[in-house]
Amino acid sequence: MIQHFHFKPLYENKQLPGWFISFFYKQQRYQAEYHKDGSIRFIDASPAEEDLAVVEKMVHELMLFHVYD
Structure with a gap:
């Protein structure tokens, strides 16, 4: 699960x-564009x-909720 999504x-x-x-996944911090x-x-x-496909799916869902809603 993604935590601390910004x-x-x-x-x-x-x-x-x-x-x-930026976000944390499995206690690792990631940054992306x-x-x-x-x-x-x-x-x-x-x-x-x-884990890449799972992380990308979660990021897409969060962006849809926060940005495109």
């Missing part, structure tokens, strides 16, 4: 889509290959 716009002009996100097409670019480290 997001902020990448650009000062909030009309331009793109967000910086979430782009308007739904792609996620992890900064520094990314979750293990076997």
Whole structure:
């Protein structure tokens, strides 16, 4: 489960889509850029290959709830 999920716009002009996100998953902190097409670019480290699909699904659900709702 993702904990301490935070997001902020990448650009000062909030009309331009793109967000910086950070969260904890399995006691590891991750940072990423979430782009308007739904792609996620992890900064520094990314979750293990076997966890990546699950983490991306949770991030998409959180972004839908917080940003697109």
